[in-house]
Amino acid sequence: MNIAIYIYDDAEVLDLSGPFEVFSTAKRLTSHDWNVFLVAENLQPVKARGGFMVNAHYTIEDHPAIDLLVVVGGVQSGEVKKENVIRWIKQVDQSAAKVASVCTGAFLLAKAGLLDELTVTTHREDIQELAETYPSLNVVAQQRWVDSGKYITSGGISAGIDMSLYLVSQLISRELAENTARQMEYRWQEC
Structure with a gap:
């Protein structure tokens, strides 16, 4: 299974590193x-929040087939305006079994038209903006993550870890998710 995490400048560090740690630990x-x-x-270093520098393994033009795509959150106002990125998300969606977002990554999925008519969530501070910007979504608060079948969205930052553990439980087993959380010395908060 190929699990891709999409990153960009001003992404929240834990939005990308939390899911990466969950999936790599489960592996x-x-x-x-x-x-x-x-x-x-592209392959230029990504400058995440707080100046945290990260190098991607692949670009949106050159990567293996993706089974699970995780789109992270952060200051995404510029990302939703990038037609090539939105087009890429739509393209990956056609063959991916699951597509997930952490925090404001939901804005990118919504812009790509993937979340229309679905129940979703995002960071608590961005609930109203997501609902107003994309009125076809049923945006809910007070949930760590929302499973809408193929699409799973989570609240902000650490909620992405909880959602990723949930994905491990769905993809393999609850036992593996619990063992992964224990290995990470993390207290898994379920929905």
């Missing part, structure tokens, strides 16, 4: 062949 604890990697618009 270490099991015999499942998971390829966990970061994808960015």
Whole structure:
């Protein structure tokens, strides 16, 4: 399984590193062949929030087939205006089994038209803006993540870890998700 995490400048550090840690830890604890990697618009270093520098493994033009796409949050106001990025998200969606967002990553999925008529969530401070910008969405607050079938959205920052553990429980088993959380010394908060 190929698990891609889409990153960009001003992304929240824990939005990208939390899911990466969950999936890579789950991979270490099991015999499942998971390829966990970061994808960015290009191969220039990404400057995440607080000046945290990250290098992507692949670009949106050059990556393996993606089974699970995770789009992270952060200051995404510029990202939703990038037609090539939105077009890429739509393209990946056609073959991916699951598409998820952390925090304001939901804005990118919504802009791509993937969340229309679905129940979704985002960071608590961005609930109203998401609902007003994309009125076809049923945006809910007070949930760590929302599973709408193929699409799973989470609240902000640490909620992405909880959602990723949930995805591990759905993809493999609850036992693996619990063992992953224990290995990370993390208290999994369920929905």
